[in-house]
Amino acid sequence: MSVDCIIFGFDEGKLKVLVGRRQMDPGRGEWSLYGGFVAADESLDDAAERTLQDLTGMKKIFMRQVGAFGRVDRDPGERVISIAYYALINVKDYSEKLRAEHQVEWVSINELPRLYSDHNEMVQKAWRMMKQKMRTEPIGFRLLPSLFTLTQLQRLYEAVGGELIDKRNFRKRIKDMDFIEKTELIDKTTSKRGAYLYRFNNRVYNEDSNFKL
Amino acid sequence: MSVDCIIFGFDEGKLKVLVGRRQMDPGRGEWSLYGGFVAADESLDDAAERTLQDLTGMKKIFMRQVGAFGRVDRDPGERVISIAYYALINVKDYSEKLRAEHQVEWVSINELPRLYSDHNEMVQKAWRMMKQKMRTEPIGFRLLPSLFTLTQLQRLYEAVGGELIDKRNFRKRIKDMDFIEKTELIDKTTSKRGAYLYRFNNRVYNEDSNFKL
């Protein structure tokens, strides 16, 4: 009984997944998701949470179950049933040191190599679920810094949805959502002119509550 | 490691679930979903399929995984992780004899009693997923006889969605879907005038392919 984590990040305008070389037999050296075993005294969710924290050092990561994967021959050694979870983190919040220690790296979801066992399937299913959830719940902000520009947000939705979005229509929809607040701060790293920084206000969201992108 | 099945049926204008009294300890006698254990040499899907067939005698039942349920204390005896599956069957196709033998009955989803362990959670999640899928994929027909009236179909969507639908708008949408074919047959069981019977043509659906209700 194990858990495997599909950890999504957003960087360089691309949706990425954290993958590494498998450290144990069978399949040592193959590209793989990061996972762990479920202890006798912990729930599946707890196991996933612990695994995520072990890898990233971060707590309270947004995480959802993808499902159970249980082909008989999915693990060439003994029989292992694995529960997949996807998680969303901000790439910049992840300690480079920890990342290197665990020998995992961010790979664009469009350029994923063949992964160990059924891990590619897990990624595809996780992506599908995450995409769906991102349309109707404000979870995308977990992939961004707490202050972000509208262009960044748009690029995120484009990367996840896999298609370009009209800038004016996108911004119109954002304006209707009061919980996406414009600050007076300006980010000048991506343009000479600079772009206003926005923030997601969860308190306001919980009052008025409706999200659709 | 077990599987639990949320078997949906549609009868008397209501969405129903097949539940029975639990036959083993712990929890003997409590209302419960029908389940079974996963054998060492079968996949999760195979285990669910076998369990469904064992209960209903039917093969090739439409079935989807709901997810893994793994609270440590979810089973008061030893630790059991369960994978829930939902399935759709036509109530009329289910042998009354088999049903009685297994001592399970159809209970309206709105009148479900408290079920064993976390089974109520499973049902709710299954319902949510099924509802979602029924909007965009033509799976609802599995809950109906192969010939059905438009009123039956509408009642089904109302029962699953939990709200009333405008008759004319509903029928307008049906007309746009060429794979829902009107036959020349008339059902006179529900009205004096009689209503045309329709059928879902999967072949046509696979050609033209788009469903939205």
Next chain:
DNA sequence: TCAAAAGTGTTAGATTTACACCCATGA
């Protein structure tokens, strides 16, 4: 001065919703 990203409204078309009456029949 110019290249590059930020910012901003309008309009046509498509989709969705609301709504009320006649039809056919068996009892």
Next chain:
DNA sequence: TCATGGGTGTAAATCTAACACTTTTGA
């Protein structure tokens, strides 16, 4: 003949999609 469920169309409102130019500023 009448009660019951079957069947049908239109118009307003809303939502969606397409589309192009001006602004700011650092190099």
